[in-house]
Amino acid sequence: MGLVGRILLIILGILLLLILLIFFVPYGVDAGYEEGVLFLRVKAGPFRFTLYPKKPLSERKKKKQREKQDAAGSEKKADETKKKKKKEKKKGEPADTAEQGVDETITVREKTKWDLDTIAALAKMALNALRRFFRAFRVDFLKLHLTVAGSDPYDTALRYGAVCAAAEMLNADDGRCRLRRRDIALGCDFTRTFPEIAFRIVVTVQLYKFVHMAFMFLAEYVIWKIRTRREKKAAALAQREDDNGRQQDE
Numbered sequence: 001m002g003l004v005g006r007i008l009l010i011i012l013g014i015l016l017l018l019i020l021l022i023f024f025v026p027y028g029v030d031a032g033y034e035e036g037v038l039f040l041r042v043k044a045g046p047f048r049f050t051l052y053p054k055k056p057l058s059e060r061k062k063k064k065q066r067e068k069q070d071a072a073g074s075e076k077k078a079d080e081t082k083k084k085k086k087k088e089k090k091k092g093e094p095a096d097t098a099e100q101g102v103d104e105t106i107t108v109r110e111k112t113k114w115d116l117d118t119i120a121a122l123a124k125m126a127l128n129a130l131r132r133f134f135r136a137f138r139v140d141f142l143k144l145h146l147t148v149a150g151s152d153p154y155d156t157a158l159r160y161g162a163v164c165a166a167a168e169m170l171n172a173d174d175g176r177c178r179l180r181r182r183d184i185a186l187g188c189d190f191t192r193t194f195p196e197i198a199f200r201i202v203v204t205v206q207l208y209k210f211v212h213m214a215f216m217f218l219a220e221y222v223i224w225k226i227r228t229r230r231e232k233k234a235a236a237l238a239q240r241e242d243d244n245g246r247q248q249d250e
Contacts, residue, residue, distance in 0.1 A: 021045075023208040032143065032200030043204075121224050129217045135178070136209035142170065143183040143200040149192035160188040 030041040030048075040052040148163055150156040167184055189196075 023211065024206055026204040026206055028140070028202060028204035030200070030202045032198075034198045034200060118228075121228075125217060125220050125224070128220065129213060132209075132213045132216060136213065137203055137205050138178045139180065139201065140204055141181045141183075141200065141202040142179055143198070144170070145183075145185045145196075145198040147187040147189050147192070147196040149189045149195045151193055153190050156188060156190060160186070 025045040026043075027045075028043045030039075030043065032039060038052065039050070041048055041050050043049070144167070146163060148156055148160040150159065163186055167186055170179070170182065170184060
């Protein structure tokens with residue numbers, strides 16, 4: 001193998017490695033509310049990006065942003081003046097009153113009619129795809145710190161009981177919720193008027209799972225299509241044999 005072949009192999013290997021990284025690296029969202037601050041972050045592998053709250057802009061960035069806004073405003077005004085000139089020209093031109101003929105060569109396709117079996121099969125495939133879609137996501141961390149409070153002690157006690165009953169669903173490991181790590185702490189304070197809450201959720205997903213989901217949906221559709229064609233052929237063959245038998249009897 002020559003030097004060119006080795007270079008091509010190295011390039012192909014690097015491209016394959018990049019594709020694998022793109023499809024197998026976890027992408028996620030980290031959102032929550034802690035200490036009175038709402039935050040939203042996104043991540044791609046080891047990289048983290050904060051979307052909210054945004055960092056304060058420096059003086060140089062503020063100046064550039066003002067310049068961009070001014071340039072956009074001037075461009076918008078120029079576009080508006082051009083549109084006004086075009087409208088004035090159109091008003092001065094005579095209107096075209098010629099009637100357009102109808103092309104009779106255009107054929108209208110008949111709409112395909114779906115029976116109940118087809119609708120049921122497609123609905124089943126859609127439900128399976130929806131289940132796979134939600135299973136593709138994974139909750140890496142769930143935090144919920146809630147202190148129930150209120151002006152009426154009786155209502156506060158009732159709310160605390162309802163919150164505890166709802167939290168039992170999060171603590172249950174029944175396999176339906178892909179929850180890796182949780183931090184749930186509930187409390188009740190009869191001396192306070194307003195409740196206190198802090199939550200955080202980290203959700204991740206890998207792109208190859210969506211590719212797998214698409215292939216599974218396509219495989220189900222192809223299998224269903226082949227099966228329905230075979231059933232239709234068998235029904236047509238049986239109907240033909242039945243008609244031939246009736247003709248021979250007559």
